[in-house]
Amino acid sequence: MTTPPTPPATADEPALRADAERNRERIIDAARRLYAREGLGVSMAAVAREAGVGNATLARRFPTREDLIAAVFADRMDGYVAAVDTALADSDPWAGFAGFIHAVCAMQAADRGFADVLTMTFPAAKPLEARRTQAYNGVLELIARAKNSGHLRADFTDEDIVILLMANAGVINATGDAAPNAWQRLVGHMLRSYATPSTDPGPLPPAPTPRELYRAMVRLTRPSKN
Incomplete structure (x- = not known):
């Protein structure tokens, strides 16, 4: 049995990856500002608001609070x-x-x-x-x-x-x-x-x-x- 060929990348994929990376950096930068100013008690929702992204976007990039803390620090x-x-x-x-x-x-x-x-x-x-x-x-x-x-x-x-x-x-x-x-x-x-x-x-x-x-x-x- 032959393996099905991998579908070719679409023209939109690089743009989607770049957008995802930008969101990730925005989230890290926002969390760094809030944590530095207010400590680790800042909620994930507050980080999302500071970064200008939705809660779902934050959860995709950083499923847990520990994931975000590890990236920030x-x-x-x-x-x-x-x-x-x-x-x-x-x-x-x-x-x-x-x-x-x-x-x-x-x-x-x-x-x-x-x-x-x-x-x-x-x-x-x-x-x-x-x-x-x-x-x-x-x-x-x-x-x-x-x-x-x-x-x-x-x-x-x-x-x-x-x-x-x-x-x-x-x-x-x-x-x-x-x-x-x-x-x-x-x-x-x-x-x-x-x-x-x-x-x-x-x-x-x-x-x-x-x-x-x-x-x-x-x-x-x-x-x-x-």
């Missing part, structure tokens, strides 16, 4: 891995460790969605989780190097970094643009608590002003737009 997770690699390349174990903490917390501050991604897991998003695992293994090495150098407390664990990222995400989500540098104060205090008594953790960043904190507290009373 692939480059951010690459940056996370790069931050670990940069820290490991530092010849000073404490400077590498502290530099990593600053870098990853700054990444959270720059993107509220990524602040959430770093404190959550997405089992179905395998490429995203593979990059997270790669970064995690590097972080374990960073911790071991800093401890062996005598600068990082012996009782520090990798779970403490998860706690820090959760706390930092909370500060970022609470303060927003009302006190945009508050997270730096948190990180400064935490690094002081991680360092051994003989280690100089550097100067403590300035605290938010009373006006900034008041604005942040007022901001928390406003209803969510999601």
Whole structure:
């Protein structure tokens, strides 16, 4: 039995593929804007509206929320891995460790969605989780190097970094643009608590002003737009 020949491509197919790719990019760009501004609590319907596409079009491109999150944050997770690699390349174990903490917390501050991604897991998003695992293994090495150098407390664990990222995400989500540098104060205090008594953790960043904190507290009373 002979196999039926494949029907020839029609003139419309390249245009349809190009249109589908444009819709995909519009959806990713829209989700990136919304997640960065409002966090991962944004609904799929809100993403569709921001992108100017129908819910059905969004569902065809990204059947699940995890599919969309994986596409939006692939480059951010690459940056996370790069931050670990940069820290490991530092010849000073404490400077590498502290530099990593600053870098990853700054990444959270720059993107509220990524602040959430770093404190959550997405089992179905395998490429995203593979990059997270790669970064995690590097972080374990960073911790071991800093401890062996005598600068990082012996009782520090990798779970403490998860706690820090959760706390930092909370500060970022609470303060927003009302006190945009508050997270730096948190990180400064935490690094002081991680360092051994003989280690100089550097100067403590300035605290938010009373006006900034008041604005942040007022901001928390406003209803969510999601």
